[in-house]
Amino acid sequence: MMAICHLEAWLRLALLPGIGPVRGRQLLARSSLDRLCQADAPALVQLGLNAQQIAHWLNPDQRKLSRVFSWLEQAGNQLLTLDDVAYPRLLRETVGAPLLLFVQGHVEALSTPLLAVVGTRQPTPGGRLAAQCLGRDLVQAGIGLCSGLALGIDGVAHQTALQQHGVTVAVLGTGLAQIYPRRHIPLARDILAQGGALVSEFWPDEGVRAENFPRRNRIISGLSMGTLVVEAAEQSGSLITARLALEQGRELFVVPGSWQNPQARGCHRLIQQGAKLVCNAADIVEELGQFLGDKGRMAPDGAPQKLPGHLPTDNLLDNVGYEATDIDTIAALSQCPIDQVMGQLIELELLGWIASVPGGYVRTRRD
Template identity: 55%
Template sequence: MTPGSGLEQHPLLPWLALQHTRGIGPVRAAKLLEQLGPRWFLSPRLPDCGLSEAQLVQLLTPSWSVLEPLLEWQRQGPARHILSWDHPAYPELLKTLSGAPLLLFVEGDPDALSLPQLAVVGTRHPSYVGKENTRNLVTQLVDVGAAITSGLAIGVDGLGHQAALERGGVTLAVLGSGLEQCYPKRHRRLAGDIVDGGGALISECYPWEAPQAHHFPRRNRIISGLSLGVLVVEAAERSGSLITARFALEQGREVFAIPGAWQNPQAGGCNRLIQQGAKLVCEVNDILEELVAFSTAALKIHPPATEELLPYPDLLDNVGLETTAVDLIASRCQQPVQEVVTRLVELELAGWVESVPGGYVRARRS
């Protein structure tokens, strides 16, 4: 492709140039965007941003050789999209990250990237219990309106995608390869089902790029970056899922983990995460209660009822789980016995205390 083809002003060219300039990675690119804004390539302050002469030349050199095959890839399917950092469909939650991808390649519905998402990740070799936990929790998360995001890998990732689709939910898969090089190959049909189900396949790799080992840790930061939180179902202590959890912590996302028996090597990573402060998950409400503060409008979550004020807290503080005599309660509260008796009757009618031989005890509701 050469100048004169009508694409000299194509909006992808500046982003491709930024992506191909040596010495400028996602983090430095983010700083440049912070300094100059999304129209950085038109800013007269560009030469004052500490870039070398060679970098400035590269930034202003159109990447024709890359643009042409990208546009050809996009033309091959109506569901194929290229989202630059300034594209209206680029997910806002991901954009807030330092080092967010400059370009996202999407097959499917780009609007799905902005749905409230929960990442579900874990081992490639889940136990029977791990499989059941994945299916059960994903089903319930879909029921409250969460999209399920994962990495299309064998094991927990694939089970999470499948469970979401079977429940009629939306799921998104972030690949460690280009979208033309679906990996693993055995999940090509699953990838197609994700797109057909209203979800999306996502990658920052060019569509023709093969999977590489270093792609997958970078892929994990996108999985967590798109999501409100990350649920680790089962993971060994050296699992790649823990990389996703670490990214989630760095990005200010919630981290959830399902505990397991210490004898199970596939539970070691989850147990370690819980020791380090991840939220222990026994049921779906353990996840939802952490998301209420910032996602009630998006998810079908019932906000917790306003906490009921304790009646006569000074008196209740002196009624224990063992029988406490009225005289002792009055002495501790430094209140007249008759007044204490009256209030205890009110508390009993309200279900806060129970009358037993010899005095009162706390009721279950308190």
């Protein structure tokens, strides 16, 4: 456990007006933290601090410091500084890595092989299913899922990792004492209970501010080996994460969608610009071998059970698409009675070939 004086020095540095992650690193490159602690006003001027910054350094906001120390006294709460051995290596290597990371839960989760999964807050049934299926197979391959705890694809990614007993990390755009959205407070608790972590660069009592959410995206991509985008409109915030991933030298993967789906237009644009189109989890794992080593071996995929040999069921499956198909359409295309169609759909769902979604059924496997 680091000495309180050392921790307080980092907190004071983070409180300096006009000193963000980049300028903070530059300041530390000119002077050690210990030297800053011992410097008087003239010495601080020589280090490039202005009068306002010197005043804040010498007389920090004690109430704010006190609230942080009180937060750290609660079980499971930790603060990682940029020089901490537990600070995740991949994130430290990025430009603009936070000087401080507030962490709740299991710090070691931050250093496991992670893939960022981002996308729309209003996914289609097909998009939700894609995130679930890919997430399941990635977790089985030993990869943790990192996302932003938002509604939609973020939540699906976290929930899928938990269902597979895998690691998941949620990066918040608020302080960790102000979970947002509040609807996901139970999800946040489940993440902590199952060995994951909540992370934020914002002080624990920081509330919702719109400008903070794009900032948190660089941490999502920075913690991760690569970023997977599942359904993103052309103006989606997920595209910010995608751009940041590329700037950080990370892999970018995209799930294609229907040309009629406006939620997929941002994904198609990314593919046109060179992002890797993903058909299955193996497409991702093979690109991440440099990060994964032996951990990157795909677990044997559970082969679907053989279809019954009679033609009606085979014909029925041929008429269930990868976008939601309603029962009436399936019955009409397969030219089977509706009661027979319903029975065979249940059979196919139990065998793992299709899934029930709002609006009908979608196919989950290829032949």
